[in-house]
Amino acid sequence: MASEPAAVAPAATTARPSWRDSLRVYLSPPSLRMLALGFSAGLPLLLVLGTLSFRLREAGVDRSTIGYLSWVGLAYGFKWAWAPLVDRLPIPLLTRALGRRRSWLLLAQGGIVAGLLGMAQADPRASLAAVVWSALAVAFASATQDIALDAYRIESAPTDVQPALAASYQTGYRLAMIWAGAGVLWLAARAQGVEAAGYDQAAWQWAYRVMAGSIVVGVLTVLLSPEPAPQPLPRARSAGEWLNTALVEPFAEFFRRYRWQAALVLALIAVYRISDVVMGIMANPFYVDMGFSKDEVAAVTKVYGVVMTLIGAFVGGALALRLGVMRILLLGALLSALTNLLFAWLAGYGHSVPALIAVVSADNLASGLASAAFIGYLSSLTNISYSATQYALFSSMMLLLPKFIAGFSGDYVNAFGYAGFFTSTALLGLPVILLVVLAARVHPAAGSR
Template sequence: MASKQGVEQGVVSWSEAVRVYTRPQVITMLFLGFAAGLPLLLVFSTLTAWLRDVDISRSTIGFFGWIGITYSIKVIWAPVVDRLKLPLLTRSLGQRRSWMLVGQFGVMAGLVAMVLSDPQVSLVSIALSALLVAFSSSTQDIAIDAFRIESAVDEYQGAMSASYIFGYRLAMLVAGAGALYIADWSSWDVSYLVMALLMLVGVVTVLLVSEPERHVPDTTEAMELSLKHQLHADQPGRWRRLEAWFVGAVVAPFVEFFRRNGSWALLILAFIGLYRLSDITMGIMANPFYLDLGFTKKEIADIGKVFGFFMTLAGSFLGGLFVVRYGIFRPLLAGAIMVALTNLLFVQLAMVGSDLVWLAVAISGDNLSGGFANAAFVAYLSSMTNRAYTATQYALFSSLMTLPGKFLSGFSGVIVDASNYEVFFSYAAVMGTPAILLSWLLWRHSLAQSRQPNSLKSTLP
């Protein structure tokens, strides 16, 4: 793409790059990123802290990690969000804004339902309410991703993503440290009610912005028509119309991806699914681990959330800088190695015990490496996405990105109870090995393809 080539060749000056962040579309993504990031920790690490604080067993807490699988299977309903029009709402707000609004109200309803439930009396109610939050949040994510890509040309997508990530991380700080502070000062019920009210940031943003225009290239339309003809979905009749919709919304994005990447498509999907396996596996047990070591909720909030927030931003900045300087694959490999190795810092923390210095060291290494790796990984995912099918293809990538880790994280409490935290974090470090190997393999393949004539190159970036 022209924009990617411009960055690689250093055509865009620093002043021009900075001015991109003043564009209304880019500023909008800051607030939408906040709305997208707020619910995540409320059904993940903050929820596990709440459950542990009321003496729910670690094995039970571990199984709550499966709620996060909702984010990993959103590709299933992404085509619906992409093309199904909502009665009344779509006509007045547009396709993207209407689905964002529905997702935001769903998150608020789920959080209020959690406040009205007691985990010591009915864990099922808490689980179902958290599931509603996760489903609504992931639906909002699908719509926001599509809105982001359709709101600006390719040249501005990097700034759009950066603004989104900043808002997302800020929301995670609020839902992490902020929720812990409020719970320590008042109660978990008050904390979650405040979080529900903060979702109004996203609601107001959706009501103020404009719906982006959608442009489908002629080549995309031609491919869809060809597929519909081959599958006999272009014939008259009610069921044929439904089949034609399914082919265009679901089949075409996947066909395009596999045609473009050929025999490497499955390996790329495996890599996407395994890259974040290590950090997601350990993430579910982080807060219970800190509490079991004897750290207070305030100490966890001060170091784990506030300090960790700035370390993540620093890692993201360095990751983006290295991608511009060295391309995608070397930072991608470096990030995978860093994430795996920094899990060993938690092994040392488990051996040392309640030591604030080692807590800061472990969290610094983990968040710095996580931010670095995530910046490189987002750049890779963006390079693999066809703009014509961004909503569905990006949902596929982001689903695969977390699914294996979310599944394995469900057994994290069982591993800790059967052994100890040292064994668990060592296991999490080993889980990073596949990402390291596949990063290296894709990098070497990319180098080999770059040496071939253009007519023989694969479509890998």
């Protein structure tokens, strides 16, 4: 299918768009497609992590085992390892019919559905291994979908529109996480009956089957969407030449383009979300220790938190389109650090639902804004000839160091308390602000997009 022209001004336009034009981009076909595909991307994550942990604990699986099983999520951190295959390798018959990006999206979505049906069928009390292997299949297929989807988004619109597409993607992603988090629990509870207690395999089986069926949102979007304009691929004369083109060249091209400045760019990618990620590990224990009930935390984080994240994402996308990605990237880094200080203030203020609403709302607003700008920034760094491989590398890098440091967050709280911990996570944002200022002087090489 022919590529659909973007319903926005081309990247070369120098005039600043009006606020009306900046917001109108969210109603364009590429943005609406990203909303639906974002839902498809966000659905599997909790089903193999948070929601699965709830199910396993209810089934009597011990907490240590549940903790080890969270390593299933490492598939998302190492997706760069097979990204070159997704970027280059055609799928027999399917690629000819749908194109390179849509064929991989459809194949990955089929893998997600199969894995979720396997998780639905398997009873963790009888065969925990079956649940684990099915969850691993879902995580692998989901990470593959992310690779193909990021490439599809990058190739579907100019660089200046990418923050808006990222905001639409985030919106769909967050809605899917609500459905895969609170929604699946609600489905299982309704199937089991409000008066019943304990683990009910039939109820969880029904809930996971509904989740598998929900992937139809992404499947239909892929089938009804145009394939981006295909990028010419160099013809390989040998297996070694193909491996060099698929595996080595995407990374070599990035370093050739940025030279010594590549270290600066990669450093920024590695630490940009460090304040949020490190702080987020101790957020739920903090709520518990402050005396907030499950109902209070659920209401505040699922309602106010999600709404403010979506507002932040849309505002960030619109501002980046109007003012430029780097200015909003700097604003996001500053706000992410400052809102961590609000948690330090709450630690001293004590139990107060209105105060929790204010702090969570501010934190999620900053997170949504920063995420939209950051995804737009990562998109601007990719060469469209290697979009899947390079973006997979960037999006994997942004979590590895923060996740590693976050592992020590409990020890830090035990030693210095919550107020000291949240203040320290805010200070982690100071190097990020400096790196954004320095990276603002580095522009993507002409013609890379």
